[in-house]
Amino acid sequence: MAGIPKRKLSAGHRKSQRGTEESPFVKWLLITVALLFSLVFLLLPLINVFAQAFAKGFTVYWDALKHPNTLSAMKLTLLVTIICVPLNVLFGLAAAWAITKFEFRGKSLLITLIDLPFSVSPVVAGLMFVVLFGLQGFFGEWLADREIRIIFAVPGIALATLFVTFPFVARELIPIMQAAGSDQEQSALTLGANGWQTFWYVTLPSVKMGLLYGTILCIARCVGEFGAVSVVSGHITGKTDTVPLHVEKLYNEYQGAAAFAVASILALGALLTLGLKTWLEWREAKLEELAQQAEQAITQ
Amino acid sequence: MSIELKNITKQFGGVSAVNDVSFTVADGQLVALLGPSGCGKTTVLRMISGLEAPTAGEIFVRGKRVNDVPVQKRNIGFVFQGYALFKSMSVADNIAFGLKIKKWAKADRDARVAELIALLGLKDLEKRYPHQLSGGQRQRVALARALAPKPDVLLLDEPFAAVDAKIRQELREMLVNLHHELNVTTIFVTHDQEEAMEVSNRIVIFDKGRLAQIGTPREVYEEPASEFVARFIGVMNVLDCEVREGVARYGELEFPTHGVTDGQRLRIGFRPYAVQVSNDLTAHRHFAVLRHTYFLGVLLRLELELPSGLIIRARMSKEEYARLNLTEGREVSLQIRQYRVLAREGESLPPEVSVTHSLSLSPGEGI
Amino acid sequence: MAEKKFRVLPGFGLTMGFTLFYLSVLVLIPIGGLFLRTFSLSWADFWKLATTDRALAAYQLTFGASLAAAIINAVFGTLLAWVLVRYDFPGRRFIDALVDFPFALPTAVAGLTLASLFAENGWLGQFLVPMGIKGAFTPLGVVIALTFVGMPFVVRTLQPVLEHLDRDVEEAAATLGAGRLRTFVSVIAPTLLPPVITGFALAFARAIGEYGSIVFISGNLPMKTEIAPYLIVIRLEEYDYTGAMALAVVLLIISFALLAVINVLEQWANRFSR
Numbered sequence: 022m023a024g025i026p027k028r029k030l031s032a033g034h035r036k037s038q039r040g041t042e043e044s045p046f047v048k049w050l051l052i053t054v055a056l057l058f059s060l061v062f063l064l065l066p067l068i069n070v071f072a073q074a075f076a077k078g079f080t081v082y083w084d085a086l087k088h089p090n091t092l093s094a095m096k097l098t099l100l101v102t103i104i105c106v107p108l109n110v111l112f113g114l115a116a117a118w119a120i121t122k123f124e125f126r127g128k129s130l131l132i133t134l135i136d137l138p139f140s141v142s143p144v145v146a147g148l149m150f151v152v153l154f155g156l157q158g159f160f161g162e163w164l165a166d167r168e169i170r171i172i173f174a175v176p177g178i179a180l181a182t183l184f185v186t187f188p189f190v191a192r193e194l195i196p197i198m199q200a201a202g203s204d205q206e207q208s209a210l211t212l213g214a215n216g217w218q219t220f221w222y223v224t225l226p227s228v229k230m231g232l233l234y235g236t237i238l239c240i241a242r243c244v245g246e247f248g249a250v251s252v253v254s255g256h257i258t259g260k261t262d263t264v265p266l267h268v269e270k271l272y273n274e275y276q277g278a279a280a281f282a283v284a285s286i287l288a289l290g291a292l293l294t295l296g297l298k299t300w301l302e303w304r305e306a307k308l309e310e311l312a313q314q315a316e317q318a319i320t321q
Numbered sequence: 322m323s324i325e326l327k328n329i330t331k332q333f334g335g336v337s338a339v340n341d342v343s344f345t346v347a348d349g350q351l352v353a354l355l356g357p358s359g360c361g362k363t364t365v366l367r368m369i370s371g372l373e374a375p376t377a378g379e380i381f382v383r384g385k386r387v388n389d390v391p392v393q394k395r396n397i398g399f400v401f402q403g404y405a406l407f408k409s410m411s412v413a414d415n416i417a418f419g420l421k422i423k424k425w426a427k428a429d430r431d432a433r434v435a436e437l438i439a440l441l442g443l444k445d446l447e448k449r450y451p452h453q454l455s456g457g458q459r460q461r462v463a464l465a466r467a468l469a470p471k472p473d474v475l476l477l478d479e480p481f482a483a484v485d486a487k488i489r490q491e492l493r494e495m496l497v498n499l500h501h502e503l504n505v506t507t508i509f510v511t512h513d514q515e516e517a518m519e520v521s522n523r524i525v526i527f528d529k530g531r532l533a534q535i536g537t538p539r540e541v542y543e544e545p546a547s548e549f550v551a552r553f554i555g556v557m558n559v560l561d562c563e564v565r566e567g568v569a570r571y572g573e574l575e576f577p578t579h580g581v582t583d584g585q586r587l588r589i590g591f592r593p594y595a596v597q598v599s600n601d602l603t604a605h606r607h608f609a610v611l612r613h614t615y616f617l618g619v620l621l622r623l624e625l626e627l628p629s630g631l632i633i634r635a636r637m638s639k640e641e642y643a644r645l646n647l648t649e650g651r652e653v654s655l656q657i658r659q660y661r662v663l664a665r666e667g668e669s670l671p672p673e674v675s676v677t678h679s680l681s682l683s684p685g686e687g688i
Numbered sequence: 689m690a691e692k693k694f695r696v697l698p699g700f701g702l703t704m705g706f707t708l709f710y711l712s713v714l715v716l717i718p719i720g721g722l723f724l725r726t727f728s729l730s731w732a733d734f735w736k737l738a739t740t741d742r743a744l745a746a747y748q749l750t751f752g753a754s755l756a757a758a759i760i761n762a763v764f765g766t767l768l769a770w771v772l773v774r775y776d777f778p779g780r781r782f783i784d785a786l787v788d789f790p791f792a793l794p795t796a797v798a799g800l801t802l803a804s805l806f807a808e809n810g811w812l813g814q815f816l817v818p819m820g821i822k823g824a825f826t827p828l829g830v831v832i833a834l835t836f837v838g839m840p841f842v843v844r845t846l847q848p849v850l851e852h853l854d855r856d857v858e859e860a861a862a863t864l865g866a867g868r869l870r871t872f873v874s875v876i877a878p879t880l881l882p883p884v885i886t887g888f889a890l891a892f893a894r895a896i897g898e899y900g901s902i903v904f905i906s907g908n909l910p911m912k913t914e915i916a917p918y919l920i921v922i923r924l925e926e927y928d929y930t931g932a933m934a935l936a937v938v939l940l941i942i943s944f945a946l947l948a949v950i951n952v953l954e955q956w957a958n959r960f961s962r
Contacts, residue, residue, distance in 0.1 A: 042868075043868050044868070047868070048775060051767060051770065051771055051775075052771050052775055052777050054767060055764075055767050055768045055770075055771040055772075055783075056779075056783070058764045058767070058768060059768065059783050059786065059787075061812065062790075062835065062836055062839060063783070063786045063787070063789055063790075063839075064786070065805060065811060065812065066798065066801040066802055066805060066836065067786075067789065067801075069801045069804060069805050069810075069811060070797060070800075070801045072811075073801070073804055111706075112706070112707065112710045115702075115703040115706045115707050115710075116703070116707040116710075118699060118703045119699075119700060119703040119704040119707050122697050122699075122700075123695055123697065123700050123704075125704075131707070131711075133947060133951065134711055134715055134716075135711070136947065137715055137943075137947065138715075139893070139894070140893045140894075140896075140897065140943040140944075140946050140947045140950070141897060141939075141940065141943045142896065142897035142898075142899060142916075142917045142939050142943070143897065143899055143900075143917075144899050144917035144918075144920050144921060144936075145722075145897075145917070145920070145936045145939050145940055145943075146718075148722070148920060148924070148932060148933065148936045149718035149719060149721060149722045149936075150718055151924070152718070152721050152722050152725050152929075152933065153717065153718055153721045157929060158721075159721055159725075180714070183714055184714050184715070184718070187710070187714060203697060204401050204403055204405035205405050205406075205407055205408070206697055207372055207399075207401070207405070207696065207697070208399060208401055208405040208407075208466075209407070209418070210372070210392045210393055210696065210697070211370060211371075211372070211392055211393075211397060211398070211399035211467070212418055212419035212422055212466070212467075212470065213393045213394075213396075213419055213422040213423055213470065214393065214418075214422045215393060215698065216697070216698030216699045218422060219697075219698075220699070222407075222418070223407055226407075226409035226410075227407075227408055227409050229409075241792050244794065245792075245793065245794025245795065245796070245797075246794075247794060247795050247796045247899065247900030248795070248899030248900050248917065251899075251900075251921070252921065252924065264794075265794050265795075265796040265797070265900065266796075268796050268797065268800065269796055269903070269904075272800060272904065277804075280800060281800065281801075281804075284796070284797040284800050284801070287793070287794045287796075287797045288793065288797055288801075291789065291792040291793040291794070291797075292792075294792040295785055295786070295788055295789060295792050296785075298785075298788060298792075299785045312452040312453075315452060315453040371696070372696050373694070373696070374694040392696060
């Protein structure tokens with residue numbers, strides 16, 4: 022987005038001068054409508070979270086956060102995130118390597134499979150795992166005999182979260198690695214490098230940004246996932262409530278301010294995610310600008 | 322490092338990109354693999370490097386069969402067409418990469434990198450990144466990187482295709498000098514026959530996956546083995562002639578040949594330099610009008626139109642042009658001193674049968 | 689001479705194996721399990737469970753609201769993208785960054801805050817409810833929530849296209865005498881149509897599957913404001929596993945169909961770009 026030229030608004034003129042700009046009236050009308058839309062759908066909901074959270078004062082806010090149920094919910098969310106994100110990063114790297122560096126049949130089917138979680142309802146996702154691992158499920162008896170709990174326990178929550186969040190890293194990496202081609206890797210091979218060295222020294226550094234970006238999105242989604250986790254968790258307070266589920270519980274128990282207080286933590290997380298994302302995009306744009314300038318300076 | 326290819330074939334799907342190619346590269350030679358796009362030359366290069374595997378045939382380096390040796394272990398240097406520099410590493414790190422893999426000590430690495438930076442004129446660029454370099458600079462870094470680990474063979478894939486014409490000239494000279502200094506067996510792929518002629522001491526010409534001819538630049542220019550080679554290298558006047566009374570004829574031109582029968586159709590080719598032109602209309606047998614003159618620096622190319630409407634290309638130096646007092650529109654006499662039979666009745670001739678015919682060469686007249 | 693596939697880059701076996709394993713465990717086996725279980729039902733039973741009155745009302749709401757939300761997002765998303773790319777105004781960068789907010793915010797929080805905004809005593813609700821616009825516990829609330837979650841899709845799909853749009857074409861139209869509106873309709877809009885439609889399809893697919901935000905804002909009144917995924921949860925809580933599965937299979941099949949359509953759309957849109 023860098024480099025959008027500033028336009029000189031000709032004050033007092035109704036018709037545009039160049040013929041390729043809208044009249045100032047139209048322009049500002051469009052801007053106003055867009056801003057109104059953003060206000061209602063973006064800004065107000067955000068501000069409202071914090072307003073409601075502090076509606077009953079700071080003590081209530083703080084108590085809600087300090088509450089042992091909130092803390093255990095946070096611990097569970099953290100645990101699930103720590104389990105899921107590294108696994109998804111590994112998957113993203115492996116899938117991107119397989120897809121972009123090799124030719125094989127069924128590639129587009131594979132890519133479609135990776136995109137699948139985006140179009141499946143999270144409730145359906147959760148249900149699938151209940152069908153597999155629930156008491157009445159395919160493996161239900163086998164698991165019960167060995168006293169392994171997947172549904173209504175952490176493993177189930179992790180599985181459901183994995184399903185919903187695994188595409189993020191892969192989808193960021195695939196276009197980047199596709200565009201880079203495999204010449205750099207091949208030249209590393211001619212210089213004697215084996216597969217791991219090539220991957221570590223050549224491929225990985227070139228996808229740093231995309232990897233970071235995808236990981237951030239993955240983390241945000243891990244923390245915020247609701248539907249799929251809701252189905253598999255069993256809502257056992259203090260044990261299998263993630264933070265979003267805890268918010269729901271507080272809300273259903275008519276503890277509005279407390280619900281908003283916990284929700285505000287999630288909203289802060291979202292803002293942090295946005296900030297990181299924007300910073301990364303800004304950095305990338307800046308680097309590209311510098312590279313372009315350098316290229317122009319050289320060819321002159 | 323001598324390299325031998327025996328009956329190399331490469332098939333992609335059902336298509337043969339390379340078909341039964343065999344040739345040898347002696348130690349220290351600078352060889353060009355030449356041919357039009359899609360003729361298989363890059364595939365052959367990649368098979369020598371190990372980046373592709375032949376469908377059939379064998380490759381020997383120094384007498385040892387290397388078909389099953391992976392690319393990492395072949396000790397070759399490869400320069401890609403797009404340079405393929407490591408974008409996230411500095412110039413110095415790029416060059417040092419192969420040394421790092423081979424576990425050279427840091428001091429040795431640094432010394433070697435400095436050596437190559439000096440050799441390839443990259444001073445003051447060590448800390449730059451690829452996106453901060455010009456095309457010519459990137460190419461030199463790619464060369465330095467490939468040469469750093471002291472490879473047995475240097476392979477280059479159309480190394481100068483992506484650069485401006487001026488830089489191309491500098492890089493060609495640099496490659497020749499490098500080869501002289503380092504004496505590394507070098508094989509490079511190009512579609513530019515001028516480049517092949519200028520740079521290499523042997524040319525391997527490919528036509529649709531097959532070997533068309535191998536020879537020195539002089540050999541492929543003056544003794545092309547087939548019509549394809551004749552047309553591909555340099556400029557050639559090609560005429561479809563018919564044999565009458567033992568002589569191949571086109572319009573008013575006559576080309577005495579042996580071993581032909583009347584009524585046969587032949588394709589005769591002659592180079593522009595073989596056309597002898599005179600402003601004295603009695604000096605030679607045929608007449609023509611100088612239609613157009615092209616200035617090519619030291620040489621001039623002439624387009625001569627014969628009475629039958631045929632246009633042939635001739636060549637002469639500036640001095641001779643001035644001496645003959647030629648201008649466009651001027652009538653001249655000409656004769657063709659040297660020509661070759663390129664093909665007979667639509668077939669190509671096997672190399673042994675092609676012979677260059679010369680007419681009355683006076684002593685002292687060279688080619 | 690066997691034609692063993694020669695791959696010069698290493699690691700195909702390892703990465704492909706891991707990828708397929710991961711996908712099998714997370715995607716293929718669970719989906720397979722769901723379909724397998726549902727096959728144990730007779731076709732008649734399946735049909736009955738999938739088309740109860742309550743289910744039909746849920747489909748209607750899910751589809752209707754998703755469609756409405758996607759259309760709103762298509763219109764306003766285009767507007768927003770245009771304004772962000774073409775104009776400069778105070779706060780442009782801030783709004784641009786904020787567009788991703790629905791993407792980053794957990795759906796539960798989204799539902800919570802939207803419900804509170806549009807409720808009778810909410811900041812917006814206090815004005816809107818007297819006017820008859822009830823945002824909470826109504827189908828309208830569902831549309832509002834779905835508009836929120838789907839908004840980034842159209843904007844983000846359209847922005848790169850707008851940024852790379854060749855201004856020369858517009859200038860050519862101007863030199864030929866076309867007014868600004870005419871230029872927009874005849875020259876610019878057709879180029880924007882493919883990405884807008886792609887964004888619309890993405891927003892639509894997202895809305896159909898949405899759960900978290902709606903649960904808070906709709907009140908989940910059966911036959912009125914109950915979406916299909918919620919009905920699945922209800923059936924689960926009632927231990928009606930087969931009922932839940934039947935519904936889930938219907939939704940899954942729709943997901944697949946949508947995925948196929950989106951793929952086709954993206955290919956079509958790509959053909960038009962540049």
